Amino acid sequence: MTGRARDHHSQGIALDRSRTNCKGPARGAATWTEPRRERAPRSSPARSKSEGHQRTMYVDVQSFALGAAAVGAVAVVRAVRRNFLWSWHDPAPCVPELGDGGVVGADEDPGVVTVYGGGRLGEAHFSVSWAVSRVCCFLELAGLEKRCVEALPDKGPKHKMPWIEHRGRTVTDSGFIIRYLRKVLPHHRGVQALFECEARDPRRWACAAAAARLCNESLYFFELHQRWVRPGPGAWDVTKSLFAGVPGPIRPLISTMVRNDLKESMYRVGTARFSQTDIAAEVEEIIATLEGLLGGEEFFGGDTPCAHDCMTYSALEQYFHAPWYSPQTTPAVLRSKRLAAYVARVRALVPPEKCAARFARMHVPEAAKYRGA
Template sequence: MITLFQFPPAFNVPNVSPFCLKLETFLRLAGLEYQVKPVMDPRKGPKGKLPFITLDGKAIADTAIIMRTLQQYYEFDLDAGLDARGRGWAVSITRLCDEHLVPLLVYFRWLDEQGFRQVKDVMFRGIPAPLRPAVGMLMQRKIRGDLKGRGLMRHSRDELLGFARDDLEALDGMLGDLPYFGGAQPCSADAATYGVLANLILSTLETPLNDMARSYERLVGYCDRMQARVWAS
């Protein structure tokens, strides 16, 4: 049995973390049996981040490594229907989401005042009220350092929104009139795209980035299809 350790649901999406939602969506697309154990402290993970799983008593972290491990362990390939070009597209789409669009989402949640006001009320609910300001400052300091390492903190808020628009335009163009990024059927890239797009489009959070994502009708329709197909139950 796979045990999935991740944040609990919030903001009207199955998981507030794009990476947690990516992995659980992958598990559902693959039809794998699993159980969930909610965790609020990422430091409990083997690499200090969520999500992670245990499989045969071994803890495994990082969504890409987990997905590869599970496909080898259970002998299946979620991208079996893709040719070499399609597999290349799937990797490229996943990297765009994981390495660029998700960090921008993190910025507008945690470092932009509009997003932070909403996030802290939910994410710090279990922390005693007198400690919340200090915890918030520590979280913002860590996130600012992480994003600085990616080079994002060199840019203004408007410039970051411009980068986000480029990402969303690219995803909208690659999806086109297809039902899924994998074509007629979802592929591994759909786990990554849904993980971040659901957190932008279906989430109740209100940020400039969320508003921007909701303006792409094809991406909104895509999220609705994935929600109905993967998360109906």
């Protein structure tokens, strides 16, 4: 063997010159052979480290797959419920049929109104839901006895809050709740006093209704966008504290899912398509309109509050006392001396600890079935 062939062999290259009657390389052609690699013993540190790394990767991939499957399953269930199950039938009415004996007589006890709501922030004496505060404010101004139960929105008949139970009936939506109480309690002096403005001054009643609609159907969406969509202090940093009662391991998942649902809703409504400058301009116009509707009156209902004041007050009051702060919406409200004086007058009639009473937790018997337990 020549010196060059010996060098090639030492590098793992063999020269095969013996094959003459088989298919393959021509005589004298060089063929490459893979050097034999020694397998590490089972007990070697290198083999143990490699197998441990593979097991770790397998566990990580398996955990990720299970988490992704769980999120996907939840998303599918929500999509089916939202797009199919709810659209196959006409929803039940918010106010059930009263039937015989549905109207409470003048000598009868009006009974206790149980309000199911939630969204209480810490120990604050208000609910973060304008609709819940609206119903509580109405009950206090009317002088009706109430009991508040903290509940999850998905447990309600319409998957929203608030809803009430009164004399064996369940009524949903704050506007329908107020109309129901007006209809079922025609002899209750406190309830009917909140509707006297309609007959006494129809123009003033229309202004009060317009103000309530403006808050409920316009200002509400801008504030919802600032609380749930806008990041940073005074916005989502405050809102996510509402999920403090959710178990820690799934808290980020639940809060993110709820937030994404609201983001999608805000985009469909159109609010999320506005810039912060656009939102500030819209809110400025809303506040100016509310000041014009109030005029020189003490309340939107005139000399005394009316039923529509409950909605307007519940919306404006949180700008002065809630922990949220938005540079686009809050300053416009706080600069209005007329609306600030209006909020102070209603607040004097209905103290905050009564307007949005503390929502009971576990010591109220009805709470367990509505808290997901």
